[in-house]
Amino acid sequence: MHIIFQDTQYVDVVAGEVLYHKDIEIKDGKIAAIAGAHTLKGAEIIDGRDLLLVPGFVNAHTHLGMSYFRNYADDMDLNTWLTKAIWPLEAHLTRDDIYWASMLSMAEGILSGTTTFCDMYYHMDMVAQAAVAIGMRGLLTRGLTDSDGQGDEKLEEVRMLYINSHGLGDDLVEVAPAPHAIYTCSGDYIKDIIRLTGELDGVLHTHLSESKKEMEDAEALYGTTPIRYMWNLGLDQVRTIAAHCVHMTEEEMDLVDPEKFFPVHNPSSNLKLASGIAPVQKMMDKGLTVALGTDGDSSNNNQNMLEEMHLAGLLAKGVSYDPEALKAEDVLRMATINGAKALGRDFEIGSIEVGKLADISCFNLNSPSFTPRNNLISALCYSAQAEDVKHVLIGGKFVLKDRKLIRVDLDDIREEVERKFQQLIDRKELSDAINGDL
Amino acid sequence: MHIIFQDTQYVDVVAGEVLYHKDIEIKDGKIAAIAGAHTLKGAEIIDGRDLLLVPGFVNAHTHLGMSYFRNYADDMDLNTWLTKAIWPLEAHLTRDDIYWASMLSMAEGILSGTTTFCDMYYHMDMVAQAAVAIGMRGLLTRGLTDSDGQGDEKLEEVRMLYINSHGLGDDLVEVAPAPHAIYTCSGDYIKDIIRLTGELDGVLHTHLSESKKEMEDAEALYGTTPIRYMWNLGLDQVRTIAAHCVHMTEEEMDLVDPEKFFPVHNPSSNLKLASGIAPVQKMMDKGLTVALGTDGDSSNNNQNMLEEMHLAGLLAKGVSYDPEALKAEDVLRMATINGAKALGRDFEIGSIEVGKLADISCFNLNSPSFTPRNNLISALCYSAQAEDVKHVLIGGKFVLKDRKLIRVDLDDIREEVERKFQQLIDRKELSDAINGDL
Numbered sequence: 001m002h003i004i005f006q007d008t009q010y011v012d013v014v015a016g017e018v019l020y021h022k023d024i025e026i027k028d029g030k031i032a033a034i035a036g037a038h039t040l041k042g043a044e045i046i047d048g049r050d051l052l053l054v055p056g057f058v059n060a061h062t063h064l065g066m067s068y069f070r071n072y073a074d075d076m077d078l079n080t081w082l083t084k085a086i087w088p089l090e091a092h093l094t095r096d097d098i099y100w101a102s103m104l105s106m107a108e109g110i111l112s113g114t115t116t117f118c119d120m121y122y123h124m125d126m127v128a129q130a131a132v133a134i135g136m137r138g139l140l141t142r143g144l145t146d147s148d149g150q151g152d153e154k155l156e157e158v159r160m161l162y163i164n165s166h167g168l169g170d171d172l173v174e175v176a177p178a179p180h181a182i183y184t185c186s187g188d189y190i191k192d193i194i195r196l197t198g199e200l201d202g203v204l205h206t207h208l209s210e211s212k213k214e215m216e217d218a219e220a221l222y223g224t225t226p227i228r229y230m231w232n233l234g235l236d237q238v239r240t241i242a243a244h245c246v247h248m249t250e251e252e253m254d255l256v257d258p259e260k261f262f263p264v265h266n267p268s269s270n271l272k273l274a275s276g277i278a279p280v281q282k283m284m285d286k287g288l289t290v291a292l293g294t295d296g297d298s299s300n301n302n303q304n305m306l307e308e309m310h311l312a313g314l315l316a317k318g319v320s321y322d323p324e325a326l327k328a329e330d331v332l333r334m335a336t337i338n339g340a341k342a343l344g345r346d347f348e349i350g351s352i353e354v355g356k357l358a359d360i361s362c363f364n365l366n367s368p369s370f371t372p373r374n375n376l377i378s379a380l381c382y383s384a385q386a387e388d389v390k391h392v393l394i395g396g397k398f399v400l401k402d403r404k405l406i407r408v409d410l411d412d413i414r415e416e417v418e419r420k421f422q423q424l425i426d427r428k429e430l431s432d433a434i435n436g437d438l
Numbered sequence: 439m440h441i442i443f444q445d446t447q448y449v450d451v452v453a454g455e456v457l458y459h460k461d462i463e464i465k466d467g468k469i470a471a472i473a474g475a476h477t478l479k480g481a482e483i484i485d486g487r488d489l490l491l492v493p494g495f496v497n498a499h500t501h502l503g504m505s506y507f508r509n510y511a512d513d514m515d516l517n518t519w520l521t522k523a524i525w526p527l528e529a530h531l532t533r534d535d536i537y538w539a540s541m542l543s544m545a546e547g548i549l550s551g552t553t554t555f556c557d558m559y560y561h562m563d564m565v566a567q568a569a570v571a572i573g574m575r576g577l578l579t580r581g582l583t584d585s586d587g588q589g590d591e592k593l594e595e596v597r598m599l600y601i602n603s604h605g606l607g608d609d610l611v612e613v614a615p616a617p618h619a620i621y622t623c624s625g626d627y628i629k630d631i632i633r634l635t636g637e638l639d640g641v642l643h644t645h646l647s648e649s650k651k652e653m654e655d656a657e658a659l660y661g662t663t664p665i666r667y668m669w670n671l672g673l674d675q676v677r678t679i680a681a682h683c684v685h686m687t688e689e690e691m692d693l694v695d696p697e698k699f700f701p702v703h704n705p706s707s708n709l710k711l712a713s714g715i716a717p718v719q720k721m722m723d724k725g726l727t728v729a730l731g732t733d734g735d736s737s738n739n740n741q742n743m744l745e746e747m748h749l750a751g752l753l754a755k756g757v758s759y760d761p762e763a764l765k766a767e768d769v770l771r772m773a774t775i776n777g778a779k780a781l782g783r784d785f786e787i788g789s790i791e792v793g794k795l796a797d798i799s800c801f802n803l804n805s806p807s808f809t810p811r812n813n814l815i816s817a818l819c820y821s822a823q824a825e826d827v828k829h830v831l832i833g834g835k836f837v838l839k840d841r842k843l844i845r846v847d848l849d850d851i852r853e854e855v856e857r858k859f860q861q862l863i864d865r866k867e868l869s870d871a872i873n874g875d876l
Binding site for chain 1: 508546650705710715735759760762807809824849855856860
């Protein structure tokens with residue numbers, strides 16, 4: 001596909017500014033040229049005057065397969081939620097279930113401007129298939145635990161996943177290991193995972209310092225904080241995408257290497273599960289690159305990065321009593337280039353620059369959220385709605401055009417998810433009945 | 439109009455539950471009957487199987503006319519924001535400007551499920567005209583200050599507004615006075631306003647206990663808290679819609695009459711301006727009815743009550759470390775029946791009950807936010823998007839149908855707002871130049 005967005009505006013997220021009256025040429029999947037309005041020729045022309053081109057959002061921490069559990073069990077404490085609601089159902093999920101739930105989450109992501117995700121779940125080969133089908137970029141990380149005694153089998157699964165899925169779909173899909181958390185993995189297992197990470201691409205995804213309980217347990221069991229504990233196990237050897245980091249201490253912010261350790265802020269989930277509020281401005285002041293993520297639908301309850309941006313921007317101000325904390329351009333960087341850095345892909349995604357892949361969300365400026373057309377970066381951070389996302393390109397190909405998904409049918413996905421969820425409930429009830437009879 | 443939503447589901451916000459397989463009949467502007475599916479006949483039938491009927495949201499505190507200042511001056515401290523950005527422009531607003539800005543805010547409200555607003559601004563007769571034109575219900579309150587020496591003229595303006603606009607549009611419009619705040623009104627003026635409130639409908643709208651500075655100043659000037667101070671001026675005599683109440687003390691929660699004093703939670707604005715976080719759960723535990731509002735576009739920056747609901751629900755949990763704080767059904771009540779109570783109109787709006795006015799938002803259940811169809815009240819609170827609002831009825835008339843505004847043209851409104859804003863900027867620059875020349 002060879003197109004030119006003519007006389008458009010786009011956000012330079014690195015500089016934190018909007019550039020107006022530009023032609024942007026997309027060719028061979030990449031951003032081929034950026035020049036003054038009406039200067040580029042020789043391709044299909046798209047009128048860009050009423051569009052704002054933004055680097056596709058990078059959702060740096062989610063669980064795509066959990067969309068069945070959206071609005072299923074809310075307003076509960078974490079323990080009840082996991083043991084009574086989520087785990088009993090998760091135990092009955094099939095490979096197909098995960099394909100369709102992930103597809104729904106990806107569709108939601110695209111419909112709200114996301115082009116890349118970092119997922120942690122299981123049956124990840126099915127997630128890879130879904131990503132290729134819908135045309136979305138993702139880092140697929142198999143959540144790993146060894147409390148069931150099957151840790152080694154799962155490591156072997158990661159190796160096979162890497163062999164079979166890494167690079168799929170013209171490099172849409174990448175693969176990495178994901179120790180679930182320090183409270184679900186033994187220390188030796190975490191060491192094994194770090195070793196495997198080194199053998200593969202050197203990037204690892206985990207939950208870290210999420211709740212007060214995790215902090216207290218780490219202190220009781222290991223006499224230190226979760227991040228320090230992971231450090232002692234060798235986490236410093238790999239690039240880490242560290243979801244949550246709600247309770248990260250200043251001493252830990254000094255400890256970690258900002259080129260290798262990337263906290264992911266998940267404000268909705270952290271509030272909803274009453275985990276607390278991550279010290280994002282402090283992390284940034286300490287030189288860390290903080291990314292942004294939605295977490296799974298069961299604790300959010302959607303995959304809309306715009307809502308996370310709004311929330312991140314507002315929350316930092318409210319809790320610090322500083323209206324200048326976490327400015328709109330910082331929030332936009334978190335959702336784009338910072339996420340790309342966390343995933344180790346900032347050389348090719350995360351900003352609109354010549355030579356990078358054309359992963360671009362086109363916002364419709366003819367919407368109330370952008371009226372009047374004042375500071376468009378503020379608009380993205382504070383007023384924009386998913387509905388304003390008009391087109392989305394990934395690798396130079398339209399995956400959303402005029403708000404319609406191009407490669408899949410949203411109604412088919414929704415209906416399949418409804419059907420699969422009903423079957424899941426039926427299987428669980430049958431299983432409960434059989435177990436009750438025993 | 440006489441219609442029946444056939445075989446639909448609706449939320450009983452008072453009971454906090456969803457009722458399924460119902461026919462809902464709308465006749466003469468009211469909810470005429472609710473019965474089992476396929477039992478009502480004799481009217482135009484709308485297939486309700488994939489709709490969720492929800493009482494239209496009551497946005498209990500906003501400044502509709504401020505939509506020009508959306509994304510105009512963000513990430514600033516309150517003083518700089520007011521004195522350098524907002525006030526210099528506000529000084530040049532015309533009556534027509536306020537008509538169009540208010541119209542845009544109302545359109546945004548309807549597009550996200552709001553049917554009633556409580557507005558505080560000026561040139562309120564123009565807001566009344568806009569409300570009648572778009573078909574929206576509102577309490578119009580003239581913001582009052584006497585620091586310019588023109589307090590009495592403004593009281594007279596309220597009287598005239600009441601005579602000319604109260605009851606307009608088949609009772610769409612109501613009118614009330616609004617002392618802006620204790621720091622912009624003298625004590626005597628507040629007494630005058632309370633007296634006038636008694637002469638009119640007995641309801642008053644104000645900003646109260648919003649910022650730490652307001653608390654400190656009240657202590658320094660009056661030796662008490664803002665609410666105590668207002669009490670001493672006679673606020674106990676009237677029904678009060680009290681925006682913000684971020685710093686309301688427990689002693690004040692005990693002091694006020696829950697039948698007459700209604701705090702309005704404005705979470706986006708309070709976070710964005712770094713005012714703090716209102717103790718909503720505590721207020722409710724003390725028996726207060728708390729409403730919900732967006733505040734104006736300059737401190738939000740949109741009029742989407744769904745975002746306020748998401749935020750209210752999440753925030754209460756995060757700051758209290760209690761995942762069971764402020765449940766989804768509480769949040770939905772805040773956005774509907776509680777707002778109706780605050781405005782003194784719960785006898786006719788705020789819930790879907792036979793005999794009440796048909797102010798109803800119809801959500802499209804065929805959307806990702808509602809897939810799978812688990813707890814639909816959770817969906818409204820945590821995952822729903824403005825885009826899911828398919829139809830909106832106010833007083834039994836469609837104001838939005840298939841996501842299209844019926845009585846006004848959104849593109850016309852947007853274009854007029856863009857044009858008016860440019861003229862406003864031009865007037866201000868001309869004025870600055872002339873003043874610079876003097």
